[in-house]
Amino acid sequence: MSSRIQPNTDPFALAREVSGHHVIDGKMTAPASGRMFDVVNPATGAVIGQAAEGGAADVDIAVAAAARAQKEWAKVPARQRGKLIAECGRLLNDHVEELGRLVALETGKALRTESRVEASVLADMFIFFGGLGSELKGETIPFNPDMLTMTLREPIGVVGAIIPWNVPLLLMAMKIAPAVVAGNSIVVKSAEEAPLTALRVVQLMQQVLPPGVVNILSGDGPACGAPLVAHPKVGKVTFTGSVETGKIVYKAAAEKLIPVTLELGGKSPMIVMGDADLERAVGGAITGMRFTRQGQSCTASSRIYVHDSIHDEFVSRLKAKVDAMKMGDPLDETTDIGTIISPDQFEKVGRYIRLGQETKGAKAHVCSALPTDPALNKGLFVQPVIFTEIHPDSPPAKEEIFGPVACIFRFTDYEEVIARANDSEYGLAATIWTRDLKTAMDATRRLEAGFVQVNQNLVVQATLSYGGVKNSGLGKEASLEAMLEHFTHKKTVIINMT
Ligand code: NAI
Ligand code: MG
Numbered sequence: 001m002s003s004r005i006q007p008n009t010d011p012f013a014l015a016r017e018v019s020g021h022h023v024i025d026g027k028m029t030a031p032a033s034g035r036m037f038d039v040v041n042p043a044t045g046a047v048i049g050q051a052a053e054g055g056a057a058d059v060d061i062a063v064a065a066a067a068r069a070q071k072e073w074a075k076v077p078a079r080q081r082g083k084l085i086a087e088c089g090r091l092l093n094d095h096v097e098e099l100g101r102l103v104a105l106e107t108g109k110a111l112r113t114e115s116r117v118e119a120s121v122l123a124d125m126f127i128f129f130g131g132l133g134s135e136l137k138g139e140t141i142p143f144n145p146d147m148l149t150m151t152l153r154e155p156i157g158v159v160g161a162i163i164p165w166n167v168p169l170l171l172m173a174m175k176i177a178p179a180v181v182a183g184n185s186i187v188v189k190s191a192e193e194a195p196l197t198a199l200r201v202v203q204l205m206q207q208v209l210p211p212g213v214v215n216i217l218s219g220d221g222p223a224c225g226a227p228l229v230a231h232p233k234v235g236k237v238t239f240t241g242s243v244e245t246g247k248i249v250y251k252a253a254a255e256k257l258i259p260v261t262l263e264l265g266g267k268s269p270m271i272v273m274g275d276a277d278l279e280r281a282v283g284g285a286i287t288g289m290r291f292t293r294q295g296q297s298c299t300a301s302s303r304i305y306v307h308d309s310i311h312d313e314f315v316s317r318l319k320a321k322v323d324a325m326k327m328g329d330p331l332d333e334t335t336d337i338g339t340i341i342s343p344d345q346f347e348k349v350g351r352y353i354r355l356g357q358e359t360k361g362a363k364a365h366v367c368s369a370l371p372t373d374p375a376l377n378k379g380l381f382v383q384p385v386i387f388t389e390i391h392p393d394s395p396p397a398k399e400e401i402f403g404p405v406a407c408i409f410r411f412t413d414y415e416e417v418i419a420r421a422n423d424s425e426y427g428l429a430a431t432i433w434t435r436d437l438k439t440a441m442d443a444t445r446r447l448e449a450g451f452v453q454v455n456q457n458l459v460v461q462a463t464l465s466y467g468g469v470k471n472s473g474l475g476k477e478a479s480l481e482a483m484l485e486h487f488t489h490k491k492t493v494i495i496n497m498t
Helices: 011-018 056-073 078-093 096-107 111-130 168-181 196-205 221-230 243-256 278-288 311-323 343-358 414-422 437-446 480-487
Strands: 022-024 027-029 036-040 047-052 140-144 147-155 158-162 185-189 214-217 234-240 260-263 269-272 303-307 363-366 385-388 405-411 429-433 451-454 488-496
Touching: 011 047, 011 096, 011 196, 022 056, 022 196, 047 196, 056 158, 056 185, 056 214, 056 221, 078 096, 078 111, 078 168, 078 196, 096 111, 096 168, 096 196, 111 168, 158 168, 158 221, 168 185, 168 196, 168 234, 168 480, 185 221, 196 214, 221 234, 221 243, 234 243, 234 480, 243 260, 269 278, 269 414, 278 311, 278 429, 303 311, 303 414, 311 385, 311 405, 343 363, 343 385, 343 405, 405 414, 414 437, 429 437, 437 451, 480 488
Parallel strands: 158 185, 158 234, 185 214, 234 260, 269 303, 269 429, 303 405, 385 405, 429 451
Antiparallel strands: 022 027, 022 214, 036 047, 140 147, 147 488, 363 385
16 A cells, blocks of 8 residues: 555644645645635634635636546446545544644644544544445336336535534535535635644545545635635535525525535524433533533534523532633643634624623623633633523524523523524524423424434434524535435436337
């Protein structure tokens, strides 16, 4: 076997090594303009590397390469395509430590609690989809005894994928793996704030895949993402990010009448009934709120409705647990909570915290403690905040904050809490905590969300369709259904045998 790229677990050296490139047609490629932008470590404010500043010219080159490659790739037997994607998964598995450290450095997410976990889930997502090649089946239809009638699942062509910064590796895997197993090629546009680890993943994949099947560009949304969506040869767009940008992407795709998958934000409810296992529910609020990811999750359980009979006890236990979490250097193994991604997000989160503090009657419980290490004094650290007695119509209670801010509401009546949980523009996820089977069953039917869980708060799982209703988006990801419905065309064929 030819020599493979060896893992590099020094994230500072690796950030410099991969700086300044896209991956197009199998090669590390400098941007057409020659321009770069800085990549910053949010824990210190230091520049750790440069990313290629992509634009319409880079999009043209990458899409042309992807279109050429796709013609040959579609001829590779489906199961063989899957095997190659699974091989990418195994290869990425050898790089979990490297990828975890690099993503911790560029996003500020703590290595032990978040970044290393994300890197291993990335590999797992490739291995999962790699097994699904032979599931790209059509049907036979009993239309007419003289006419053999069937459907064929065919690839769409070139997919454009736009990803955000909060979980760049997992989210790119959820797009690349099904698209490519289905016989498409793909051009990914990474987020401005987290371009380097995503680039590294695609660089590593080139050791297994033919050139041009998976390409990645870095660059600004309007300058590089918009021309990718608008490109005439891009036949499908898959996007994860804000509602605002999702609508722009949807409109641009409508101009070409191409299919779109959108995974947008959330303000997910968590309902804790009076009979719930309290300790378990408190643990569920910690994982649900993604406190270890500074709350930067579209699925964050940021509206927590607790029955009046256990409200005060719930709040004090939750506060104690969040207080015990350690904020610090994301690369330090003892750190539970790292930093916010960027100055813009830092400012946005701070604004919501101030708004909450100014809301009449609201109580703000500020948890944990800022790190004291002087090396981190420019870091974008935000202490987690738990609001109680906050008005449900105040902005922190209604809008997606994407920060470590939980709002806890008191309730007494079940009907009322279901109505309040559903009173949101979003519908991504919801949980209910109860020992009563009837309540659990009733709530799972009535909660308006794409993903409802009882007595637990798992994150996205390979095999389970993931995606929201209302303003949380369109379409599903992470499952066989997602691959079939969103990355193939169904062709109807009739063979007249008379
Ligand atoms: P964004 O939606 O603007 O960015 C996501 C991706 O879209 C990035 O790669 C960006 O470059 C790209 N993009 C931006 N404008 C574009 C355009 N006109 N055409 C094509 N692509 C474009 O999100 P941003 O600015 O990073 O964060 C703003 C808010 O969005 C956050 O505070 C959070 O509330 C929400 N968000 C939700 C995410 C989710 O997982 N659903 C992920 C990231 C942010
Ligand atoms: Mg934006």
